[in-house]
Amino acid sequence: MQPDPIILAFDTSAAHCAAALLRGDEIVALRHEEMAKGQAERLMPLLEEVLAEGGASWSDLDAIGVGVGPGNFTGIRISVSAARGLALSLGIPAIGVSTLEALAFGVDTTILCSVDARREMLYTQAFNDGTASSPILTSFDDIPLPNPKAEANVVGHRAGEIANRTGGQVVAAAFPFTEAIARKTKARMHNVQLPRPAPLYIRTADAAPPRDPAPVILD
Structure with a gap:
């Protein structure tokens, strides 16, 4: 065993x-x-x-x-x-x-995940039956819904407001x-074809550099 x-x-x-x-x-x-x-x-x-x-x-x-x-x-x-x-x-x-994947994990319904991106913006991604849209940076008014007819449940930042648009409900993360x-x-872990972890940057970096240099990601 x-x-x-x-x-x-x-x-x-x-x-x-x-x-x-x-x-x-x-x-x-x-x-x-x-x-x-x-x-x-x-x-x-x-x-x-x-x-x-x-x-x-x-x-x-x-x-x-x-x-x-x-x-x-x-x-x-x-x-x-x-x-x-x-x-x-x-x-x-x-x-x-x-x-966004972590928010959706363990939720079996169609779900729209939302993360605060600051400056009145959101990172969102929809998950449905093992498929997923691409993660995007969007304003609240421009959030693309998973399907025009879907009553998508919502988890994450401003979930209540987003659920009013989807016709779904606010749900808690499963874990x-x-x-x-x-x-x-x-x-x-047994998928040998997965690439090494890499930062998921959707928004471009701010122009002002950080006070301390960021760790270097080696190829």
């Missing part, structure tokens, strides 16, 4: 540092810390704490799951570069999962965010 796979998932794409440890079908450790800055310094200690809480070590891991955005540019690069480095050093796959990343990673 194959042992249960152990998957470490994490995300810093927004104002948080979050991680989950999945053993088989059970989440054995889950952490979410709100923070506007400092994710680069906090991420590795947090991962060590999550592993210890779940009774695992780095060598026990079978895969790494990482949130790839859309979201904060520098935050996404912190997690993606960490995931790639860990995967390379441990000899295990790293799987990228978007914020906590990083747990969804971990479970989506488990579902994908």
